[in-house]
Amino acid sequence: MQVRAYAAHEAGASLRPYEYDSGPLGANEVDVRVTHGGICHTDVSLIDDEFGVSRYPLVAGHEAIGVVHAVGDAVVGLSAGQRVGVGAIAGSCFHCEWCVSGRTNLCPARDDTVLRGDRGAFADHVRASDWRHVHPIPDAIPSAQAAPLLCAGTTVFSPLLVNGVLPTHRVAVVGIGGLGHLALQFLAAWGCDVTAISTTATKRADAERFGATGFIASGEEGALRAAAGSFDFVLSTVSANLPWDDYAGLLRPQGKLCVVGVPDQPIAFSPMSLVPAAKHVAGGIVGSAAHTRQMLDFAARHDIRAEVETFPVAEFEKALGRVREGSSRYRAVVEFE
Template identity: 65%
Template sequence: MTVTSYAAHSAGTRLEPYGREPGPLGALEADVRVTHCGVCHSDIGQIDDEYGITRYPCVAGHEAVGVVEAAGSAVDTELLPIGTRVGVGAIAGACFRCAFCLSGRHNLCPQRDDTVMRGDGGAFTELLRVSDWRTAYPIPDAIPSAQAAPLMCAGVTVFAPLLRHGVRPVDRVAVAGVGGLGHLALQFLARWGCDVTAISRSRSKEDEARSFGATSFIATGEEGALEAAAGTFDFVLSTVSADLPWDAYLDLLVPQGRLSIVGVPPEKIAVHPMSLLPAEKTVSGGVPASPAETRLMLDFAARHGIGPQVELFPVAEINDAIDTVRAGRARYRAVLTLV
């Protein structure tokens, strides 16, 4: 059986149809017929080899929604019946045996299967294989497929830190960046019960940020704006793929506050010791979520009507979608439709 995917054959080139043979289905594997797939900035990073690890031909994509079409012999089809609508995110498998997996942190498994780093096995394809069926998550009926796709990476990336770091409804929080990640973070945090401030360079997105749940707004391009907010926040979430003045963002925190960085800046993250140590502040990174965190995110999003603002592109226009994300023009997530 030949599966049609969409591949870049060298850095920065246009995606072209690419046929591949998936081979026999493994015992724990499942095949998902993809109907929708989000386009994430890290997909662009793989296509353009920004991280120096891309293998070509490169089939990117890791925010897939589709229908289970086939299951291996060890798949529990009572829990995951054929025909189930599921989402598959940045992690499509783990060993389920190591200390991280056994403690529920499958996302930190040294043997995890990172969908976007497979080479020619990403989710820009008509048929996506997951290496472990437990990483294919049933989508609640309340979430349309086009909105569910970006939740599988962008959604869990900004939701999981709320669980991991004990963000409370009484906390004052700030989100740096009103973009593909940030507009979802504002929604989650507002429904979480927090007092939420959006941070962006200008006020061009202020009205939208407030519609997503922000109650306050800081425009960093205005002189003294960050300094005026020093010592305000319990938690700051950076969602931007840019280098920020990290000391100034640490200054925003109260003592023992946390700066959580889930966007991927291009350069080293450097902070002055005196911004970090005297008030016992914390800087942490984030990776996509564990199975438990992903299921909680989907349940929370369905219950509170949380979803991304999307632009839809038929798969025939996949290169237009890639160019839109590469240029930073998406408002706020680009999603491919494959049916």
């Protein structure tokens, strides 16, 4: 099948139409006709080769909503015309120790959609290498609002399960952006007492609208120290290089700081920030196939939606620009039809 995609041909270049032949469909594979594609900052980073790993021509994209176009002979439970999503992980081996224990997101052979080179989801079709990573979308969630859930949504939802966050916990979310605005909604629906942390108070009203009952303007002198010892769990969604000891100081004894944003400098702590009160630091990534489906079900039941700006394909560069400059409120989604 000929796939019409949108590719960058060198670092930082504008996207141009690009076609390739996807080849024969494998037994476990699924072709999805894309209707909506979310833009994650990782997509922009790869287009600009910020990580030094990009290969051109590069087709980014890993938050695709569409309908099933064709399925392989071994596919179960999916049929042509069904509305589905293909997210950050489009396949895994299903025989390693991580897959057989349900932790498909830790599979060493996982198929990271955005790292494929010229086979990403900024295209009219995207192929999943395993049908178990193709997720039916609940009827209650519109396609544009569903797209960011397949990366941003599962990235902030899975740590709640992995780290045992309870409704009785006091939780803080660092950053009110593409990930943070979803984390606030999930945690509020989870039953937690939720505080939003942002550099200034400009997003206070939005944070409260997303479910925060407390707010800390971290740029104000002494604001973080005043909240020391307040939280059982702190989720950092930002890529900024934070004063990590101050954030560890926010934790209660045995509290946990989970980092899902990717700073460009090492994360360092004084031993005395962690050891005396047995505090924990953890990383977080996109959820497993099971966690992603649980997240979609939870979002549908609790009316959790990504707040999005939508753009036609003709305004792809405008949408990318909004993400580059961090001005999108709160996720950018391209409509492919």
